[in-house]
Amino acid sequence: MTMTMRLDDRLLEFLRRPLMCIIAGVDQTGRPSAGRGVGFNVLEDRTTIDLIFSGWQWPRLVSDIRQTGRLAVTFVSPADYVSFQLKGRADLSETEVPNADHAARFITAATDELQRLGVAPHVIAPWLTAQGARLARLSIQEIYIQTPGPHAGMMTGAEVR
Amino acid sequence: MSLRLSDLSACFEGVIPSIIATASADGAPNISYLSHVVRVDGEHVALSNQFFAKTAANVRANPKVTLMLVDGLTGDQFLLDISFVRSIDAGPLFDRIAGQLAASSAQVGMSDVMRLRSADVFRVRGIEKVPSPVAATAPAPRRAPVDLPALADAIRAIGRQAEAGAIIDSLLCGVQQVLGYANALVLIHDSHRQSLITTGSIGYENSGLGSEIVSAGGMIGAAAASGQTIKVSDMSRVRRFGEAIGLEAGATENTTRTVVFPQLPMAMSQIAVPMVTRGVVAGVLFIESTERLAFSEEDAAALDILAGQAANALRASEGEAAAAEAGHATATPEPAATETDIRIVCHRFDDSVFVDGVYIVKGVAGALLRLMIEWRLGEGRSEFTNREMRLAAGARMPEIKDNLETRLLLLRRRLDEKQAPIRVVRIGRGRVRLEAGGPLALTVRD
Numbered sequence: 150m151t152m153t154m155r156l157d158d159r160l161l162e163f164l165r166r167p168l169m170c171i172i173a174g175v176d177q178t179g180r181p182s183a184g185r186g187v188g189f190n191v192l193e194d195r196t197t198i199d200l201i202f203s204g205w206q207w208p209r210l211v212s213d214i215r216q217t218g219r220l221a222v223t224f225v226s227p228a229d230y231v232s233f234q235l236k237g238r239a240d241l242s243e244t245e246v247p248n249a250d251h252a253a254r255f256i257t258a259a260t261d262e263l264q265r266l267g268v269a270p271h272v273i274a275p276w277l278t279a280q281g282a283r284l285a286r287l288s289i290q291e292i293y294i295q296t297p298g299p300h301a302g303m304m305t306g307a308e309v310r
Numbered sequence: 311m312s313l314r315l316s317d318l319s320a321c322f323e324g325v326i327p328s329i330i331a332t333a334s335a336d337g338a339p340n341i342s343y344l345s346h347v348v349r350v351d352g353e354h355v356a357l358s359n360q361f362f363a364k365t366a367a368n369v370r371a372n373p374k375v376t377l378m379l380v381d382g383l384t385g386d387q388f389l390l391d392i393s394f395v396r397s398i399d400a401g402p403l404f405d406r407i408a409g410q411l412a413a414s415s416a417q418v419g420m421s422d423v424m425r426l427r428s429a430d431v432f433r434v435r436g437i438e439k440v441p442s443p444v445a446a447t448a449p450a451p452r453r454a455p456v457d458l459p460a461l462a463d464a465i466r467a468i469g470r471q472a473e474a475g476a477i478i479d480s481l482l483c484g485v486q487q488v489l490g491y492a493n494a495l496v497l498i499h500d501s502h503r504q505s506l507i508t509t510g511s512i513g514y515e516n517s518g519l520g521s522e523i524v525s526a527g528g529m530i531g532a533a534a535a536s537g538q539t540i541k542v543s544d545m546s547r548v549r550r551f552g553e554a555i556g557l558e559a560g561a562t563e564n565t566t567r568t569v570v571f572p573q574l575p576m577a578m579s580q581i582a583v584p585m586v587t588r589g590v591v592a593g594v595l596f597i598e599s600t601e602r603l604a605f606s607e608e609d610a611a612a613l614d615i616l617a618g619q620a621a622n623a624l625r626a627s628e629g630e631a632a633a634a635e636a637g638h639a640t641a642t643p644e645p646a647a648t649e650t651d652i653r654i655v656c657h658r659f660d661d662s663v664f665v666d667g668v669y670i671v672k673g674v675a676g677a678l679l680r681l682m683i684e685w686r687l688g689e690g691r692s693e694f695t696n697r698e699m700r701l702a703a704g705a706r707m708p709e710i711k712d713n714l715e716t717r718l719l720l721l722r723r724r725l726d727e728k729q730a731p732i733r734v735v736r737i738g739r740g741r742v743r744l745e746a747g748g749p750l751a752l753t754v755r756d
Contacts, residue, residue: 173331173341173376180374181339183331183389206441209389221331221339236338267544269602271444272326272385278443293364295342302363 154289156195160233160305164191166226167262170255172202172285173221174213174239182209186222187279188252198222198235198287199242201252205281214241220287223295227262232295233305235287242284252279313437315349318379318388319607322349323543324410325382330357332368332375340364346411347379348429350403355392356429358411369394369430377432378440382543382603387440392432399428409538456612460488468619473736474627474715475722478510481595481620486512488616489609491597493574496585496620497523498593498716499534501709503673506534506594509720511572518572519723520671533582534591539610541581543603563669567662579604583613585621592621592713628715631696631740651751652731656680658756665730674707675721678714682734682744683752696740718742 156164170186184207190199200222204211214220220239225232256277263273294303321328327343334340342365348356355377369375373394380387398404408426464484471477478496485494495518496510505524511517523530529540563569577598585593595617599605605613655664656679662672663679671679681702686692696714703710710717722734731747 171329171341171343171378173333173339175333175337175339178374179333179335179337179372180391181331181333181341181376183329183341183376183378206443217337219333219337219339221341223341223343225343230343232343234341236340268326272382274444275385275387275440275442276380280443297345 152290153196154235154237154292156191156198156289156292157305160292161191161195163226163231163233164189164224167228167258168224168255169227169259169263170200171223171225172200172207172210174210175217175219176209176213177216182207182213184210185276186255187277187282188248188255190248190251196289198289199248199251200239200285200287201248201255201279201282202285203278203280204283206278210285211241211283214239214285220285222287225295227259227266230297232297234293234295235289235291236293237288237290239285239287242286249279249282252282313388313439315352315355315434315437318381318437319349320381320383320603321379321388322347322607323382323541323603325544325603326380326385328357328380329378330365330375331378332365333372334364334368335371340368344377346407347377348407348410350431353434354395354431355390355434356398356403356407356431358407358426358429366430369432375432386442389438389440390434391436391438392434395431395433397428397430403431404429405536406538409532409536409540456608457488461612461615464488464616465619468616468623471623472627472630472739474624474719475510475736477620477623477627478719481616482510482512484616485595485597485613489612491599491604493572493577493599494595494597495572496593496595497530497534498713498720499591500673500713502707506530507673507720508569508572509593509716509723514572514574516570516572517727518569519727520675520720521569521571523571529580530582530594530596533584534594537584537586537591539581539583539614541579541605541610543579543605545578545580564664564667567660567669567672574598574600576600578602581605581610581613583610583617585617585624587618587621587625592624593716595620624716625712628712631715632700632711633740650748652746652748653751653753654683654732655753655755656683658754665725665728665732668728668730670728670730671721671724674703674710674713674717675724677703677707678710678717679721679734680752680754682742683732683750686744686746687750687752692744692746693737694742694744696742 172184172186174182186200186202188201218238221236223234260273292305294305328347330344331341346358350356375392377390377392407429411426468480471480482494485491493513495508497506498509500507505522508518508521533540580598583595584591660672661676663670663676733745735743737743
């Protein structure tokens with residue numbers, strides 16, 4: 150039976166920090182793909198999250214989500230490496246236009262934070278683009294602590310049923 | 311044109327974290343940051359993966375893996391299609407990865423939690439560059455290639471030198487002329503004090519000659535202990551390992567008997583290259599720069615060649631000095647009685663020597679100075695051979711059979727730098743003269 154996990158208050162608080170976002174898909178042969186997210190929006194039920202990424206920059210992610218719908222996303226706070234990974238089933242929305250405001254806010258916050266940590270702007274620029282933005286709606290089935298250290302890999306979040 | 315791993319050298323600096331995507335046997339993807347990726351050869355990379363059991367389990371169940379690398383200079387991203395080959399937990403490759411991990415984890419402030427237990431080796435099957443939204447702008451400046459004819463000249467210059475001081479100076483000159491780095495140190499290993507002692511220096515406000523790094527400490531100690539080059543490419547988030555800035559070197563030396571380690575304010579990159587001869591680490595060449603990612607793989611290779619040549623030359627110099635025959639000792643006329651006594655205080659517990667209240671040196675170099683002063687006062691001569699010093703001090707300090715010349719060099723340079731009224735002058739192969747500007751008054755304390 151498939152579980153559904155709900156983002157608890159602590160995770161929602163974490164998601165308000167300046168973050169980096171990395172996304173993995175997998176194709177039908179089991180080959181994984183990797184890309185970067187540039188925005189997100191937690192839906193009202195807290196069990197679903199919309200992820201925005203550049204389909205222009207990460208075309209394999211687009212085709213993998215279409216092929217298998219399996220998706221993992223890790224959010225990391227660059228200042229202290231606190232990280233969480235969400236896994237589940239995703240649908241690529243063919244109709245909804247990603248919310249440009251979400252992406253713009255995410256990119257600005259991440260860029261400012263990385264610059265504050267000493268990364269040069271010209272180095273950051275290639276990573277964060279909303280060109281050809283796509284929206285993947287993830288139904289969260291698993292949540293893991295991903296912060297390097299003894300708790301890495303432990304499950305967290307609240308089970309819905 | 312297809313990309314090769316050697317085109318991605320700035321991705322392996324550990325400055326921008328790499329990303330690994332795996333999938334389980336039943337097709338569930340997993341994605342995490344990686345602490346370090348090492349280029350093994352033209353077709354393989356090795357990953358350190360200390361924490362994430364899921365990643366480790368996935369690569370064993372499903373060897374198909376995608377790796378994202380980021381060029382630390384330009385921010386360009388690359389996707390690598392790789393497959394798991396094997397895991398290693400010992401051997402030269404493991405040691406190399408562990409050494410690089412130690413340095414690179416220090417630069418992201420995670421040295422306390424990074425302990426390499428094993429590393430996974432992967433075969434690279436394909437490399438693709440990720441489209442960049444800023445690709446149309448002017449290309450970022452790349453590092454210049456190493457000038458091989460200039461390197462050959464520098465190697466020959468070191469090889470022409472027979473004396474330890476000239477060898478070390480030639481090495482530092484080569485670093486400056488071939489690679490353009492202005493701040494560099496040569497530290498010589500001292501097993502008596504379990505430390506590395508600064509014996510040559512360019513570019514620092516305070517030369518730091520005589521300053522010490524404990525053999526097990528920091529990247530210099532790690533380079534000496536492992537025999538591996540260790541570099542840090544972005545120190546913007548690292549606390550420097552050196553002593554606190556702002557100490558007045560001269561004032562503290564006289565109370566602490568410790569020379570302050572030289573500091574380059576705003577250093578962003580550092581590299582420690584072991585000076586190896588016949589499998590033995592004789593010292594460490596240390597260079598720093600205010601530029602991020604200053605030291606390319608090519609630079610590291612050139613420095614390795616220069617450091618090895620200097621280590622071989624130093625070894626040959628010790629051998630030649632040891633074989634030199636004693637010359638005819640000349641009697642030393644005692645300076646006129648009207649001249650002021652030069653007060654020399656030696657401390658047995660650390661072999662430290664003070665001249666007119668000024669700290670000069672300790673350890674083997676201090677013991678050698680005391681020996682020469684005692685001979686001068688007892689036998690009325692001021693010229694000495696390496697051979698007799700080796701015989702006299704060797705029982706207590708057996709390691710001087712291999713490094714007497716560099717100890718004498720340190721002594722000479724510290725006396726010169728402190729403008730002491732006594733000097734040790736090299737007068738031929740394996741021979742020195744102790745010169746004094748007045749009568750010597752020696753006090754030996756415990």
